Amino acid sequence: MNTLLLFSKSLESISTVTNWYISDLAEYHGKQELYTHQAPQKLKTLREHALIESSLSSNRLEGIEIEEKRIGTVLFGKAVYKDRNEEEVAGYRKTLTLIHENYRDLSISEETLKKLHALTRGEIWDAGKYKEKDSTIIEKYPDGRERIRFKTVSARKTEAAVNELIVSWEDIIKDKAIHPLIALAAFNLDFLCIHPFRDGNGRVSRLILLLQLYHLGYEVGRYISIEKLIEENKERYYETLEQSSQGWHTGEHDPWPFINYILSLLKTAYKEFECRIGHVHSPRGSKTEMVIAVIDKQLGKFSISELKKSCPGVGLDMIRKILKDLKKRKIIGCLGRGKDATWKKL
Numbered sequence: 454m455n456t457l458l459l460f461s462k463s464l465e466s467i468s469t470v471t472n473w474y475i476s477d478l479a480e481y482h483g484k485q486e487l488y489t490h491q492a493p494q495k496l497k498t499l500r501e502h503a504l505i506e507s508s509l510s511s512n513r514l515e516g517i518e519i520e521e522k523r524i525g526t527v528l529f530g531k532a533v534y535k536d537r538n539e540e541e542v543a544g545y546r547k548t549l550t551l552i553h554e555n556y557r558d559l560s561i562s563e564e565t566l567k568k569l570h571a572l573t574r575g576e577i578w579d580a581g582k583y584k585e586k587d588s589t590i591i592e593k594y595p596d597g598r599e600r601i602r603f604k605t606v607s608a609r610k611t612e613a614a615v616n617e618l619i620v621s622w623e624d625i626i627k628d629k630a631i632h633p634l635i636a637l638a639a640f641n642l643d644f645l646c647i648h649p650f651r652d653g654n655g656r657v658s659r660l661i662l663l664l665q666l667y668h669l670g671y672e673v674g675r676y677i678s679i680e681k682l683i684e685e686n687k688e689r690y691y692e693t694l695e696q697s698s699q700g701w702h703t704g705e706h707d708p709w710p711f712i713n714y715i716l717s718l719l720k721t722a723y724k725e726f727e728c729r730i731g732h733v734h735s736p737r738g739s740k741t742e743m744v745i746a747v748i749d750k751q752l753g754k755f756s757i758s759e760l761k762k763s764c765p766g767v768g769l770d771m772i773r774k775i776l777k778d779l780k781k782r783k784i785i786g787c788l789g790r791g792k793d794a795t796w797k798k799l
Contacts, residue, residue: 460625573653580653641658
């Protein structure tokens with residue numbers, strides 16, 4: 454809410470580091486089509502591993518664990534759950550499957566937030582319901598000391614804050630006021646600061662992150678567990694979250710430590726995806742398929758330079774040849790002439 458509102462009014466110059474992350478992620482996004490058309494058995498294995506790792510890691514971050522010997526039964530069997538922990542881990546797995554298979558039908562809405570929370574919390578009394586009492590995030594030390602790390606939005610103002618956050622997200626994505634990946638990280642920060650539920654906010658924030666990535670066309674979360682990467686870097690996660698939440702209520706906070714953390718996390722996920730899938734050679738016709746897939750996603754006019762940016766590794770001559778062929782087949786049309794010419798699907 455407050456971060457997205459801040460960006461909708463004015464956006465300071467983006468740092469070199471942030472621009473590097475955005476540029477690197479654009480390149481990985483361009484390669485995504487190439488990777489996901491190859492090695493189907495490897496991709497299947499990655500999907501299965503990501504599902505397991507995400508279900509376990511996201512819950513472990515909240516102190517929820519299950520016995521190792523029960524993992525297979527809880528996640529993939531028709532188990533009678535032994536306790537609340539097993540129920541919540543299984544619920545997270547089911548919610549992941551829902552997002553992976555039905556992300557197109559899940560909008561970023563109050564209904565979706567409550568649905569994701571209800572699925573991950575199981576039969577508990579306030580599953581899918583906003584908190585009824587004000588809450589604070591308390592940090593506990595090994596010696597027993599405690600300190601208040603952050604005071605969340607009051608219970609009375611929670612519903613309005615969530616609705617304002619969703620409207621701000623829709624407006625920024627529609628107006629393209631900032632890069633959508635920056636907006637995604639800002640949304641995550643605002644959601645965690647609002648802290649709309651009594652418990653389970655961290656898990657819902659990670660599920661929303663995955664859903665938003667799907668909506669933006671970044672599918673790395675299908676193959677690499679983003680939750681696992683957060684768990685492996687949880688000290689930095691909590692550190693940047695604290696840095697960026699200071700002054701949040703008055704809009705005087707610095708969101709960039711947390712935003713850059715999320716962007717670096719996504720870059721790490723893509724690097725790991727590239728490493729796990731292996732440096733495979735492009736089969737005959739795969740570059741053509743990549744270009745056609747990018748064209749197929751276009752909603753309006755597009756240029757050759759935009760195609761080149763979305764299809765790293767594909768030469769301009771090949772792109773022109775593909776466009777010429779598609780034009781001949783009356784699938785696309787050319788608008789204008791020369792270097793400023795644009796194209797449009799017919």
